[in-house]
Amino acid sequence: xxxxxxxxxxxxxxxxxxxxxxxxxxxxxxxxxxxxxxxxxxxxxxxxxxxxxxxxxxxxxxxxxxxxxxxxxxxxxxxxxxxxxxxxxxxxxxxxxxxxxxxxxxxxxxxxxxxxxxxxxxxxxxxxxxxxxxxxxxxxxxxxxxxxxxxxxxxxxxxxxxxxxxxxxxxxxxxxxxxxxxxxxxxxxxxxxxxxxxxxxxxxxxxxxxxxxxxxxxxxxxxxxxxxxxxxxxxxxxxxxxxxxxxxxxxxxxxxxxxxxxxxxxxxxxxxxxxxxxxxxxxxxxxxxxxxxxxxxxxxxxxxxxxxxxxxxxxxxxxxxxxxxxxxxxxxxxxxxxxxxxxxxxxxxxxxxxxxxxxxxxxxxxxxxxxxxxxxxxxxxxxxxxxxxxxxxxxxxxxxxx
Amino acid sequence: xxxxxxxxxxxxxxxxxxxxxxxxxxxxxxxxxxxxxxxxxxxxxxxxxxxxxxxxxxxxxxxxxxxxxxxxxxxxxxxxxxxxxxxxxxxxxxxxxxxxxxxxxxxxxxxxxxxxxxxxxxxxxxxxxxxxxxxxxxxxxxxxxxxxxxxxxxxxxxxxxxxxxxxxxxxxxxxxxxxxxxxxxxxxxxxxxxxxxxxxxxxxxxxxxxxxxxxxxxxxxxxxxxxxxxxxxxxxxxxxxxxxxxxxxxxxxxxxxxxxxxxxxxxxxxxxxxxxxxxxxxxxxxxxxxxxxxxxxxxxxxxxxxxxxxxxxxxxxxxxxxxxxxxxxxxxxxxxxxxxxxxxxxxxxxxxxxxxxxxxxxxxxxxxxxxxxxxxxxxxxxxxxxxxxxxxxxxxxxxxxxxxxxxxxxxxxxxxxxxxxxxxxxxxxxxxxxxx
Numbered sequence: 001x002x003x004x005x006x007x008x009x010x011x012x013x014x015x016x017x018x019x020x021x022x023x024x025x026x027x028x029x030x031x032x033x034x035x036x037x038x039x040x041x042x043x044x045x046x047x048x049x050x051x052x053x054x055x056x057x058x059x060x061x062x063x064x065x066x067x068x069x070x071x072x073x074x075x076x077x078x079x080x081x082x083x084x085x086x087x088x089x090x091x092x093x094x095x096x097x098x099x100x101x102x103x104x105x106x107x108x109x110x111x112x113x114x115x116x117x118x119x120x121x122x123x124x125x126x127x128x129x130x131x132x133x134x135x136x137x138x139x140x141x142x143x144x145x146x147x148x149x150x151x152x153x154x155x156x157x158x159x160x161x162x163x164x165x166x167x168x169x170x171x172x173x174x175x176x177x178x179x180x181x182x183x184x185x186x187x188x189x190x191x192x193x194x195x196x197x198x199x200x201x202x203x204x205x206x207x208x209x210x211x212x213x214x215x216x217x218x219x220x221x222x223x224x225x226x227x228x229x230x231x232x233x234x235x236x237x238x239x240x241x242x243x244x245x246x247x248x249x250x251x252x253x254x255x256x257x258x259x260x261x262x263x264x265x266x267x268x269x270x271x272x273x274x275x276x277x278x279x280x281x282x283x284x285x286x287x288x289x290x291x292x293x294x295x296x297x298x299x300x301x302x303x304x305x306x307x308x309x310x311x312x313x314x315x316x317x318x319x320x321x322x323x324x325x326x327x328x329x330x331x332x333x334x335x336x337x338x339x340x341x342x343x344x345x346x347x348x349x350x351x352x353x354x355x356x357x358x359x360x361x362x363x364x365x366x367x368x369x370x371x372x373x374x375x376x377x378x379x380x381x382x383x384x385x386x387x388x389x390x391x392x393x394x395x396x397x398x399x400x401x402x
Numbered sequence: 403x404x405x406x407x408x409x410x411x412x413x414x415x416x417x418x419x420x421x422x423x424x425x426x427x428x429x430x431x432x433x434x435x436x437x438x439x440x441x442x443x444x445x446x447x448x449x450x451x452x453x454x455x456x457x458x459x460x461x462x463x464x465x466x467x468x469x470x471x472x473x474x475x476x477x478x479x480x481x482x483x484x485x486x487x488x489x490x491x492x493x494x495x496x497x498x499x500x501x502x503x504x505x506x507x508x509x510x511x512x513x514x515x516x517x518x519x520x521x522x523x524x525x526x527x528x529x530x531x532x533x534x535x536x537x538x539x540x541x542x543x544x545x546x547x548x549x550x551x552x553x554x555x556x557x558x559x560x561x562x563x564x565x566x567x568x569x570x571x572x573x574x575x576x577x578x579x580x581x582x583x584x585x586x587x588x589x590x591x592x593x594x595x596x597x598x599x600x601x602x603x604x605x606x607x608x609x610x611x612x613x614x615x616x617x618x619x620x621x622x623x624x625x626x627x628x629x630x631x632x633x634x635x636x637x638x639x640x641x642x643x644x645x646x647x648x649x650x651x652x653x654x655x656x657x658x659x660x661x662x663x664x665x666x667x668x669x670x671x672x673x674x675x676x677x678x679x680x681x682x683x684x685x686x687x688x689x690x691x692x693x694x695x696x697x698x699x700x701x702x703x704x705x706x707x708x709x710x711x712x713x714x715x716x717x718x719x720x721x722x723x724x725x726x727x728x729x730x731x732x733x734x735x736x737x738x739x740x741x742x743x744x745x746x747x748x749x750x751x752x753x754x755x756x757x758x759x760x761x762x763x764x765x766x767x768x769x770x771x772x773x774x775x776x777x778x779x780x781x782x783x784x785x786x787x788x789x790x791x792x793x794x795x796x797x798x799x800x801x802x803x804x805x806x807x808x809x810x811x812x813x814x815x816x817x818x819x820x821x822x823x824x825x826x827x828x829x830x831x832x833x834x835x836x837x838x
Binding site: 055136191202330333380 | 633640820
């Protein structure tokens with residue numbers, strides 16, 4: 001993944017030379033990469049299951065007499081891990097105990113709801129990756145986007161339709177400012193974007209928590225750090241009726257995925273951005289402005305993260321708090337990595353992580369398994385997905401030997 | 403990876419337009435960036451410290467009532483000192499503009515001193531009770547800076563040999579976790595300290611295997627490791643540590659060592675000669691890392707591998723083996739910082755207790771220009787800022803605490819943007835090395 005998307009030097013090493021690349025090989029490698037992703041997910045789930053089993057109370061008790069009756073321990077281990085994962089599945093995809101079709105399908109819509117900000121912010125991170133930039137700053141961009149969208153949502157009174165549109169634009173603008181600053185400073189001074197984005201994350205969270213101490217941002221007669229709820233006209237309408245939380249923000253995420261896919265693969269800007277990411281020196285020689293590319297991509301990346309913030313405030317939360325971004329900005333990085341920085345890859349990775357998150361909540365209440373296991377599984381997936389350079393290198397070495 | 407080091411062409415673009423740049427390259431590039439940076443600082447000083455200063459003066463208590471040696475309190479008139487700082491910074495800006503290249507170290511230290519003290523006087527002036535104990539201020543800063551210093555030194559060992567270490571956070575957190583568990587289970591704090599080192603080295607090992615052996619992008623591995631360790635320790639904390647705190651999560655504390663006589667010196671004594679053993683190890687570590695990096699064969703090789711691995715390889719240095727060793731050593735150092743959390747400051751592990759200190763340590767490393775002493779000073783500055791924030795919220799100041807909390811991050815951005823002098827990392831940092 002890193003080899004194909006973000007790191008030109010290692011790309012030259014691990015990718016087969018262009019001469020070898022015929023359509024057959026390409027199809028095989030695509031299949032291989034999908035297979036690798038599936039294997040990575042399975043391996044991560046397996047390790048996560050072992051961790052759940054190892055920390056389970058019943059397992060530890062039966063392990064006390066492991067050599068007398070090893071079967072007990074193994075059964076307990078299987079029970080602990082499988083019940084946790086079954087609960088997770090029930091919370092993320094299909095709940096057989098739910099009342100009616102609504103109750104049975106509710107988990108699936110919940111997964112899509114949680115996936116919405118993950119997809120949007122993940123697209124921003126992925127786009128920056130493709131240009132060779134590490135956008136660790138989605139968290140701050142979501143926060144600022146949500147803040148601006150939220151302010152427009154609760155402070156302005158506008159007609160139906162127009163209000164939501166203005167809120168969306170405000171959210172995108174907020175994120176674009178916060179991301180664009182990074183691109184601008186990097187382009188002007190050469191400062192490393194990893195540091196800039198990390199620092200801007202902290203500045204954003206402090207800025208928002210300061211804003212929430214102002215009376216403009218607080219509810220009337222209250223000094224709690226929570227904004228008034230946004231107006232009805234500023235909210236995303238529900239997509240499938242009021243019994244589900246799923247809102248039109250998900251449609252925005254789908255549209256954004258299509259747009260980013262078009263931008264990257266079909267537009268001139270996208271070509272230039274990819275050129276900058278693949279080889280900045282060659283891009284410069286070809287007359288592409290690398291610095292302009294940095295600014296443009298960070299503006300768009302920030303915009304996408306800002307839309308994720310909009311989805312949060314106009315879709316699910318409706319009031320601004322410091323925790324509005326949850327950890328979506330950081331999860332977005334792993335989403336983009338799992339999606340190999342490709343728009344549709346990011347889309348499906350976002351849905352997978354949305355499922356983990358939605359299911360994790362159910363799992364924690366149903367079986368008492370701590371939700372942090374989701375973080376472990378998610379990060380293990382990315383680590384395993386990142387291993388292909390090893391496989392490719394081995395096959396290459398064999399070729400050389402032969 | 404191409405993006406780690408800013409392309410020199412783009413970073414020096416404004417100077418190259420001066421057309422004399424090529425001729426001057428041998429004696430240093432003409433740059434007005436330090437002058438601009440200092441001018442901005444002088445402007446901030448003028449607007450805040452001089453024109454918006456509180457009336458009256460600020461009292462700095464140099465000794466507390468229990469001290470053996472009593473010093474008189476230092477009283478500083480707020481407005482007058484604000485003007486002093488403004489004039490001094492403006493003079494330095496003019497000096498930098500005339501010189502038109504990177505500032506010498508003494509000028510930087512002078513500028514830093516004036517700005518920090520000017521800020522301190524101004525901000526304490528806004529408090530309801532404008533009186534502050536210098537000893538408490540400095541001692542607290544050192545305590546808060548300790549994990550940052552270890553973290554940034556650990557990162558430095560990696561980065562100087564060309565491996566970007568975003569995983570400092572993971573190393574600190576896992577160090578803290580291992581220390582708490584091992585010290586409780588073995589009922590021995592020294593075992594805990596050792597476990598912190600080993601635990602943090604395990605994180606390093608994963609970083610080394612993935613980024614050096616398999617050449618996975620170093621920033622990606624670092625980011626993922628942070629999530630992994632946060633999830634892993636959080637999960638084990640919730641399922642095992644919390645329900646059985648007495649068995650797994652109640653480590654004893656490391657001994658506090660007070661050096662006789664020296665600790666009686668006013669201000670300096672309590673700050674430097676009255677702390678936990680980790681505090682003393684910290685100063686020794688800074689000295690060792692500095693000496694080793696600039697005065698030994700290992701240090702020369704490390705720097706060579708970080709700047710130009712191919713050249714080092716040609717001369718017979720095993721690039722990747724050296725990198726693996728350095729990454730592991732970096733982990734060991736960062737682990738000591740992790741132990742500080744559970745064996746010195748709080749005697750229990752809690753979920754995500756490092757709360758982003760690893761990222762601050764990374765910032766300190768860059769702010770300190772990849773130099774051990776610079777990293778020490780930058781970490782101290784960050785520790786000072788967060789300690790000042792908590793003291794001021796206690797004293798009651800009109801400046802929102804969030805802005806104080808933001809300050810280190812803004813300063814870091816200014817620093818990496820090169821406004822206070824060029825900030826350039828090891829040239830090969832982030833690039834995996836492949837022997838041809």
